[in-house]
Amino acid sequence: EVQLVESGGGLVQPGRSLRLSCTASGFTFGDYAMSWVRQAPGKGLEWVGFIRSKAYGGTTEYAASVKGRFTISRDDSKSIAYLQMNSLKTEDTAVYYCTRDIETTDAFDYWGQGTLVTVSS
Amino acid sequence: SYVLTQPPSVSVAPGQTARITCGGNNIGSKSVHWYQQKPGQAPVLVVYDDSDRPSGIPERFSGSNSGNTATLTISRVEAGDEADYYCQVWDSSSDRVFGGGTKLTVL
Numbered sequence: 001e002v003q004l005v006e007s008g009g010g011l012v013q014p015g016r017s018l019r020l021s022c023t024a025s026g027f028t029f030g031d032y033a034m035s036w037v038r039q040a041p042g043k044g045l046e047w048v049g050f051i052r053s054k055a056y057g058g059t060t061e062y063a064a065s066v067k068g069r070f071t072i073s074r075d076d077s078k079s080i081a082y083l084q085m086n087s088l089k090t091e092d093t094a095v096y097y098c099t100r101d102i103e104t105t106d107a108f109d110y111w112g113q114g115t116l117v118t119v120s121s
Numbered sequence: 122s123y124v125l126t127q128p129p130s131v132s133v134a135p136g137q138t139a140r141i142t143c144g145g146n147n148i149g150s151k152s153v154h155w156y157q158q159k160p161g162q163a164p165v166l167v168v169y170d171d172s173d174r175p176s177g178i179p180e181r182f183s184g185s186n187s188g189n190t191a192t193l194t195i196s197r198v199e200a201g202d203e204a205d206y207y208c209q210v211w212d213s214s215s216d217r218v219f220g221g222g223t224k225l226t227v228l
Contacts (some may be wrong), residue, residue, distance in 0.1 A: 035217070037164075045156070045164065045207050047217035061216050064122075097163055105170050106211040107154035111163040 002026040002110045004098045009115030012088055020083040020115060022098030030054060030076035033101040035108060036083045038094035038117075046094075050101060051081065066092075088119045123212035125220035132226040139195040141223045143208030146189060151210045153191040155184060158222075159204045167206075168193060195225075203227045 008020040022034065035050035049062035051072045060072050071084040081098060095116050099108035126144040133139040143153060153171050156164040166175050168184040171191065181196045195202055208220040 044222040045158075045209075045219040047209075047219065050217075063216065102169060105152055105154070106217060107152075107166055107169040107209065108156075108164075109166050109169070109175060111165070113163055 002100065004100065004110055004112035006096060006098050006112045006115040009096065009117045011118045011120065013121050014088060014090055014119055016088055017084070017086045018088060018117060019085070020096055020098075020117070022081040022083075022112060024079045024081070024098075024100070027100070029074075029079035032103065034072075034074065034081040035099045035101055036072060036081075037097045037099055037108065037111075038092075039097070039114075040091075040094040043094075048083070048096070085117070088117075090119050093117060093119045122215040123210070123218050125208055125210065125218055127206075127208060127220040127223045129221070130224045130226060132228055133195075133198050134228045135198055135200060137198055139198050139202070139225055141193045141195075141206050141208075141225065143191040143193070143220050144189055145191075145210065148189055148191050148210065149187045151186075151212070153184065153186050154209045155182075155193045156207045156209065157202075157204045158207065164207065198225075198227055200227050 003025045005023045033052045036048040051060045069087045073082045095114040097114045098112040100110040102109045155168040157167045158164040167182045171186040172184045183194045205222045207222045
């Protein structure tokens with residue numbers, strides 16, 4: 001059974017940093033691209049960024065709203081994806097979901113339960 | 122950036138057919154994916170690549186895509202289908218993009 005479990009969320013002050021982790025199980029983690037999607041309270045879904053599998057270079061892409069502040073990485077030996085968030089803003093407050101990308105298209109076939117990040121002074 | 126437009130809400134009686142639209146410039150040339158999100162839960166993929174269903178998704182869920190509009194159709198709607206529904210595509214200018222979401226109410 002595919003499982004994605006996010007951790008690392010919490011309350012953080014504006015301008016500070018936070019790192020989220022996504023621990024995967026039930027599939028060969030290294031074969032898949034992984035994404036992060038967020039949802040502000042009461043709002044819709046917003047794609048944050050993704051990291052390709054090593055077979056496709058392990059490169060990353062980001063939404064304009066987080067580019068230069070957020071960094072996605074992966075440790076295939078531990079089946080973990082990370083989201084490093086720097087220079088956090090109040091508008092980054094959201095539930096952050098880790099997702100697995102379908103191999104043949106750009107959809108997200110499995111989602112974690114999400115972790116809440118609150119940016120407030 | 123690429124914009125996807127969904128109606129904020131759709132209402133339907135049990136047993137009837139719900140149609141949720143997703144509008145975008147020449148969206149018919151893109152692959153559209155649909156997600157269902159119930160309150161307090163993570164989204165679930167219900168249709169991908171316009172009309173394919175992941176395993177475990179009932180045949181009542183179907184999709185189509187042409188011109189400037191993609192449509193998620195839910196046949197024989199049940200109370201358990203009440204949820205928010207989001208469309209999503211990939212675009213060269215914006216990468217992955219979500220629509221604003223549609224709240225489906227089962228009357």
